[in-house]
Amino acid sequence: MDPRTVKRISAYAPMVLSLAALAIVIEGHIEFGSLPPADEGWQAHLFQLLMVLAAPIILLYIAISWRSLKQALPVLAVQVFLWLLALGALRFFNL
Secondary structure, rough: OOOOHHHHHHHHHHOOOHHHHHHHHHHHHHHHHHOOOOOOOHHHHHHHHHHHHHHHHHHHHHHHHHHHHHHHHHHHHHHHHHHHHHHHHHOOOOO
């Protein structure tokens, strides 16, 4: 696979995964309100998988962009912001 393709995928994949995790948190809040169910449902498991999967892809992007890290910082900042936003939404909605 072409290195530019890997870099492009590793740049956008964590953003998509974090936005999907954020959507799951919002869907869970709409479905359950501020009282989450006693048993973890599919939303919790999928959220955990998405968040754990995004972390090594972010590290891969850092490793690939190491030589031009100054140019990669805006993308990295968006990746980390969206990852933290999904975690913050989980805490905010108290799910």
